[in-house]
Amino acid sequence: MKKWKAPATVLLSLYVPPGRPIADVLNNLRQELSISQNIKLKRTRDAVEAAISAAIDRLTQLPKVPDNGIVLFSGKNFDTEEFKCILFSPPEKVSIYFYRTDKEFHTEFLEDMIEENDVYGLLIIERDEATIGMLRGSRLEVLDELQGYIPGKHHKGGQSQRREARIIEELVHEFHKEVGDRANSYFLPYLESKKLKGILVGGPGFAKQDFVEGDYLDYRLKKLVMEPLLDVSYQGDNGLREMVTRAGDALKGQKLVEVQKALEEIKYHLAKADDLVVYGRKEIETAMDAGALEYLVVYEDDNTASLIQRAENSKVNLYVIGDEVPEAEWIRKTFAGAVGKLRYKL
The missing domain is CATH 3.30.420.60 (eRF1 domain 2)
Structure with a gap:
């Protein structure tokens, strides 16, 4: 979401701390929706109204604010015409109530939460x-x-x-x-x-x-x-x-070191052509179900989100990577974002 940019202040960011009644948040958003009707430029007005309306729709489905609070991003990517409304509870408690429509999503509060402790x-x-x-x-x-x-x-x-x-x-x-x-x-x-x-x-x-x-x-x-x-x-x-x-x-135990070690092992087995490397969604899931998957390296994006969730539920040794790893593009383009090492041939 940090990469999304807009030519006007149409990207909605909302942080709600635990204990805040959902009804209060909805009332604030409805007031903002009413105010947005005064925006003169139609394209901007339509984008803001769509972002707020989607946020209201998602929030009405929640009975209460979860223990860690909620974060919501809603808006349109003007480069791709893609629209998203994402609602989730973060890994640590939200400490402030924050609402803003801007030219970018405000992710800075989340970045403090997910920064590595080591x-x-x-x-x-x-x-x-x-x-x-x-x-x-x-x-x-x-x-x-x-x-x-x-x-x-x-x-x-x-x-x-x-x-x-x-x-x-x-x-x-x-x-x-x-x-x-x-x-x-x-x-x-x-x-x-x-x-x-x-x-x-x-x-x-x-x-x-x-x-x-x-x-x-x-x-x-x-x-x-x-x-x-x-x-x-x-x-x-x-x-x-x-x-x-x-x-x-x-x-030892640092994520980058472990990822690099796993990738070097994958390259080794690819060079040997010993059938111990697995890729392709169906093939990976088959190996996972058989208990044959030793570990899985996945490039994190929308296309691999459900595979990551399934791997986490299966307690597979999982390495989720982003663009910070040099081989990220290789994994994304060559293996459609996921490649694993088998314990034994299937």
Whole structure:
């Protein structure tokens, strides 16, 4: 819903906390529906009225507000002409009453709820280059990329060489200090909210050791630096992925690591052509019913929602992914959004 945009304020977002009578909410919406008749532009007026009317229709079917409250999104996607009215109870309690029609749906209150509790800071450091990132569940994010100007070593001798070596050392120190300050600003809020579980530090050379041993990170963050420091060849997104892969057992149980492991195993069995990979809705459900499905990787969208629900009810080892996983498009296009590994051939 976050991706939907509109040329006018026609997308309705509604948050209702527990304890609020449904009748009160319906009265407010009916008042808004009456007010919307004053909108001059017919296309906008029709879209707002349709969004509010659909919301009223859905809410009248509820006897009361659930224990965690309700969230409702209603409106038309002007790019696709698709209309949706989605009503659900979120994973945590809604704390406010919020109603608005806008050019986008207001998902920010939900994002706080679904943010992973286990967060890992990621830092790739060289003498003149650094990448700061974050691992939240299966979402790997580049937060910042920094570059410093550190001149290469020269071949002069004597005092000139020693002087230039001191200058280079000072430049490296200043760059690492900048990286440390930036990393502190990103990681400390997660530490203070008790979500930061550890920090992975890596790089191609000895700079990572110098950085960790220096006083560049806040002392509270230094305690969370995980051993061993990792040899990483790249910067940027590729470097962060390499780091997470190399971390291995240190991140065991993290969703992204488990998903990547599952996908590598699927690729291995596809290459062997040993019939242990299953895809296609009918084939997956047959394997599920037979108890032969070891795990299932599903790209989450409207087309796979019912399959995800069925897998959850069957207690299959399920990995639900989004676009944050590099292979997401491959799974979506090649396997219609779902691919699994069998325990044995069917």
